[in-house]
Amino acid sequence: MLNPSIISGKIDFDRIRADFPLLQREMNGKPLVFLDSAASSQKPRQVLDALQHYYTHLNANVHRGVYKLSQEATDAFESGRRAAARFINAGSEREVIFVRGTSEGINLVASSFGRKFFKPGAEILITGMEHHSNIVPWQLACEQTGAVLKVVPVTDSGEIEIDVFENMLSDRTALVAAVHVSNALGTVNPVEEMIRLAHARAIPVLIDGAQAVPHMRVDVQALDADFYVFSAHKMLGPTGFGILYGKEKWLEQMPPYQGGGEMIKTVTFEKTTYNELPFKFEAGTPDISGAIGLEAAINYMEKIGLDNIQAREHELLQYGLDQLSGIDGIRFYGAAKQKASVISFLLDGVHPFDLGTLLDKMGIAVRTGHHCTQPLMARFGIPGTVRASLALYNSTEDLDQLAAGVIRAGNMLR
Amino acid sequence: MSVQDIQEEIISEFSFFGDWMEKYEYIIDLGKNLPIIDVQYKDEDHLIKGCQSQVWLQAELKGDEVQFTADSDAIITKGIIALLIRVLSGQSPKDIAEADLYFIDQIGLREHLSPTRSNGLLSMVKQMKIYGLALQQVKS
Numbered sequence: 225m226l227n228p229s230i231i232s233g234k235i236d237f238d239r240i241r242a243d244f245p246l247l248q249r250e251m252n253g254k255p256l257v258f259l260d261s262a263a264s265s266q267k268p269r270q271v272l273d274a275l276q277h278y279y280t281h282l283n284a285n286v287h288r289g290v291y292k293l294s295q296e297a298t299d300a301f302e303s304g305r306r307a308a309a310r311f312i313n314a315g316s317e318r319e320v321i322f323v324r325g326t327s328e329g330i331n332l333v334a335s336s337f338g339r340k341f342f343k344p345g346a347e348i349l350i351t352g353m354e355h356h357s358n359i360v361p362w363q364l365a366c367e368q369t370g371a372v373l374k375v376v377p378v379t380d381s382g383e384i385e386i387d388v389f390e391n392m393l394s395d396r397t398a399l400v401a402a403v404h405v406s407n408a409l410g411t412v413n414p415v416e417e418m419i420r421l422a423h424a425r426a427i428p429v430l431i432d433g434a435q436a437v438p439h440m441r442v443d444v445q446a447l448d449a450d451f452y453v454f455s456a457h458k459m460l461g462p463t464g465f466g467i468l469y470g471k472e473k474w475l476e477q478m479p480p481y482q483g484g485g486e487m488i489k490t491v492t493f494e495k496t497t498y499n500e501l502p503f504k505f506e507a508g509t510p511d512i513s514g515a516i517g518l519e520a521a522i523n524y525m526e527k528i529g530l531d532n533i534q535a536r537e538h539e540l541l542q543y544g545l546d547q548l549s550g551i552d553g554i555r556f557y558g559a560a561k562q563k564a565s566v567i568s569f570l571l572d573g574v575h576p577f578d579l580g581t582l583l584d585k586m587g588i589a590v591r592t593g594h595h596c597t598q599p600l601m602a603r604f605g606i607p608g609t610v611r612a613s614l615a616l617y618n619s620t621e622d623l624d625q626l627a628a629g630v631i632r633a634g635n636m637l638r
Numbered sequence: 639m640s641v642q643d644i645q646e647e648i649i650s651e652f653s654f655f656g657d658w659m660e661k662y663e664y665i666i667d668l669g670k671n672l673p674i675i676d677v678q679y680k681d682e683d684h685l686i687k688g689c690q691s692q693v694w695l696q697a698e699l700k701g702d703e704v705q706f707t708a709d710s711d712a713i714i715t716k717g718i719i720a721l722l723i724r725v726l727s728g729q730s731p732k733d734i735a736e737a738d739l740y741f742i743d744q745i746g747l748r749e750h751l752s753p754t755r756s757n758g759l760l761s762m763v764k765q766m767k768i769y770g771l772a773l774q775q776v777k778s
């Protein structure tokens with residue numbers, strides 16, 4: 225089989241792969257072919273070293289010590305915030321809130337913004353391709369406030385139609401919450417246009433960027449997003465850490481989400497006053513190493529260049545689709561014109577669970593099932609798909625292995 | 639044959655396979671050849687909900703013996719039930735309820751299943767034993 229070594233721009237992606245120690249592992253006696261980065265990416269040595277360095281040399285609680293070590297830890301921690309602000313071009317570090325991940329970021333907004341701004345009969349508009357993390361928090365907020373959830377339908381190609389979206393905006397719409405890149409289909413939504421249309425009616429917009437930031441340059445000011453949420457672990461960083469970007473004008477008006485240390489200014493039994501942004505939303509000792517690991521991941525990606533990463537992954541996606549499309553009875557889900565890093569498919573007459581199991585035995589890690597998007601799967605009338613998702617460290621060889629594996633498994637199962 | 643004899647037979651069969659792909663090939667074959675369940679039993683009452691695949695299991699007493707039939711939408715799952723049925727179908731309710739299914743570990747099935755599948759396997763075994771217990775009471 226032909227294996228063109230793809231080199232996007234001047235970047236040698238074979239060398240990049242060598243930065244990821246885990247990719248050297250064998251699985252079931254075969255070299256690991258890791259195609260589940262949308263669930264969680266692998267981490268480069270640079271990130272692992274930063275975590276190790278923190279615990280070896282800097283470990284102390286932040287924002288409270290009088291001693292030098294605590295100051296150094298605080299500096300490293302806050303440096304992570306500056307890096308995150310730079311990464312998404314936030315207007316100010318006050319707008320960058322550390323959370324546990326995308327899910328917590330969305331829950332924070334649903335709870336706090338919802339308590340303040342959702343009234344009975346208000347509408348929350350989401351799309352039909354949302355991850356459960358961008359559905360359930362809104363349902364909880366609706367139960368508490370009397371607001372109602374509205375859903376923009378998904379087309380057969382796995383897209384939303386912008387005029388349908390526009391028509392669903394109304395005077396009752398209190399917030400739009402939409403995914404930037406679909407984790408199940410790879411669809412890149414026209415979020416800039418969506419935000420423009422919503423803002424024309426003075427409706428704020430939250431974007432779930434979990435699957436966007438690992439693969440493309442994101443500029444929250446250019447998008448004019450009111451809230452933008454993502455997880456470190458999907459973009460080469462550590463688990464349990466993420467970012468909620470929010471415009472200061474909203475964050476200032478929102479009540480605290482959780483109470484505890486860090487988030488207060490003064491506490492008496494009669495009345496507590498809250499700390500300023502971003503600390504108002506960061507109760508308790510934060511994940512200090514998470515911020516440091518995220519900065520290392522950001523530095524790593526910026527050194528390669530987000531545009532190079534996007535170009536590389538686009539080539540890989542195209543290559544993978546070409547390799548797979550000849551396979552007898554294969555059906556792809558998600559044929560959006562703008563698509564990123566995800567190949568979701570089924571083989572006629574084969575249960576995705578069976579296919580995933582046999583691929584695993586061949587050392588190929590894919591995800592099978594509903595990908596936390598059950599309503600989307602219901603929309604397509606399927607229980608789930610097999611999903612191969614890519615990252616900058618994947619190679620054309622990985623996709624050759626996938627295609628060969630799918631053919632072999634298909635022959636066994638049919 | 640007793641529960642133990644059949645388990646020994648399966649363990650011996652599996653010892654001839656070279657690698658796990660061959661074992662899976664065999665399990666898939668078993669799945670394809672599992673006698674089909676009467677459609678009337680493919681309902682909510684007979685459904686064992688797994689995370690990713692569904693299993694329908696039905697049991698009835700014929701004389702002293704329990705007869706199991708089953709189906710699944712996933713073929714590997716079906717093959718695994720076929721193995722369980724081979725061991726437990728035709729046994730007495732008491733033997734089913736008390737069966738120690740050591741063959742599952744001996745052939746390495748449990749460790750070779752993903753966590754989701756392994757949980758599914760445990761639910762199947764549990765359901766078969768519940769049938770055993772229930773039918774024991776019907777008998778007495």
Ligand SMILES: Cc1ncc(COP(=O)(O)O)c(C=O)c1O
Nearest residue numbers: 325326327355357407432434455
């Ligand atoms: C689009 C999307 N949103 C939200 C999430 C949830 O992210 P986390 O589990 O890191 O909170 C995911 C993760 O799978 C995702 O893909």
